[in-house]
Every structure is written in structure tokens, then in C-alpha cells.
Amino acid sequence: MEAIDTEIIAALTAIATSKSIPFCYGCYTRAVTGRCTTCGSDDLMRELPGIGVEYGCDWVIPDILNAALTAANTEDAFEQSIAGCYPETVQIGWLTYDTVSAIKELDPVSWSLAHSEWLDSEVSDGNLLSFDGGGTHYWRTDVEDFIEAEEPQPES
Ligand SMILES: [Zn+2]
Structure with a gap:
């Protein structure tokens, strides 16, 4: 893990x-x-009012983020990324497709594999963050904005 993630x-x-x-x-x-x-x-647990009681803070983080942030729509983001790489349309007989639709229609398995690989690389680049083992992803910028808005201020 990078240092910045420890800070987050x-x-x-x-x-x-x-x-x-x-x-x-x-x-x-x-x-x-x-x-x-x-x-x-x-030897105390943490209560998140309205949610529950459990030891530690690890479980509180996903709950708080889930309530405050919109999860990243990785499918949309991946589509946009591919559309940016392949802006051209493809001609099949008399049909014209944009490249994204063509790949999704012709080889959905390949599409889904490429989506997973793209997701992995966004995570390892630190652009997407997950706090529940990969179930939900958030954009780093959203998490950083949330931290900036919510971080408890030290008493002055
Ligand atoms: Zn007691």
C-alpha cells in the first residue's frame, strides 16, 4: 500500500x-x-447510532462512506475510457456501431474481462478505493473531498 492510503x-x-x-x-x-x-x-465496542455495535472502527468506515458517497459507476467509467481510446465507429455490412456497443454485442465475455482488468489497474493506481474488499468502489477524489469536509478539527 502507498503512503497516501495509510493517510486516507x-x-x-x-x-x-x-x-x-x-x-x-x-x-x-x-x-x-x-x-x-x-x-x-x-474494553469497549463502537456504536454507530441507527446501524449497530461492533468492535473496532473498520466496519464503521464502509457504513459512513456508503451513507455519504455515491459508489463509483465503474461500468460507465470503463465505457467512457474505451470510447475515448476507440472513438471510431465500425461498419458491419450495412450496420454502423460505435466500438463499445460492437464489442459488448459481439463478445460480452471479453468485455467483462477487460472491465475487470481495467478495474484492477484503477485500484492499483489508487484512482478507485474500496473499503469492503472490493464490493464497492469510490473515486479517490470523492473520498478525499469527504475527508476534507468531515475530518474532525483539532482543538485550537
Ligand atoms: Zn460496563
Whole structure:
């Protein structure tokens, strides 16, 4: 992983921490100070109000992003990228197709394979980010804008 991704994860973790509440599962109560006032435990879960309770912040990040951002439409983006590479139309007999439609019609398997490869390369270039193991992708710029808007400001 690149350094920038560590920074993004750290920033998102800080946002997830600020938007979730420490929660003592044993007493089933919030522990806003970071220590349960009932049992004294600091082995606390995080509660995301309206969503649930779980250990750690990793699970909070996808939930918060899912609520705040529109997932990248990788199919559309891939189409645009291919259309940019092959702007010409193709002639088949008396039919005229744009290249994207022709490939999708003639060889959908090849199209889908090329889409996966394109997706992998966008992810490894850091243009697309996923926080749920590849189920949902977000554009890096969207995530960075979200961080800028939501990042908890240090007390001055
Ligand atoms: Zn407790």
C-alpha cells in the first residue's frame, strides 16, 4: 500500500471514531468517556447510532462512506475510457456501431474481462478505493473531498 492510503485510512478512522460512540457491550450502555461508568471497563465496542455495535472502527468506515458517497459507476467509467481510446465507429455490412456497443454485442465475455482488468489497474493506481474488499468502489477524489469536509478539527 502507498503512503497516501495509510493517510486516507487514518483520516477515515478519525472520522469513524468521531461519528461513533464508545459502547460497553457487557452493560449494554454507552460509555462516552471511553470508560464504562457502570463496570469500569475500557474494553469497549463502537456504536454507530441507527446501524449497530461492533468492535473496532473498520466496519464503521464502509457504513459512513456508503451513507455519504455515491459508489463509483465503474461500468460507465470503463465505457467512457474505451470510447475515448476507440472513438471510431465500425461498419458491419450495412450496420454502423460505435466500438463499445460492437464489442459488448459481439463478445460480452471479453468485455467483462477487460472491465475487470481495467478495474484492477484503477485500484492499483489508487484512482478507485474500496473499503469492503472490493464490493464497492469510490473515486479517490470523492473520498478525499469527504475527508476534507468531515475530518474532525483539532482543538485550537
Ligand atoms: Zn460496563
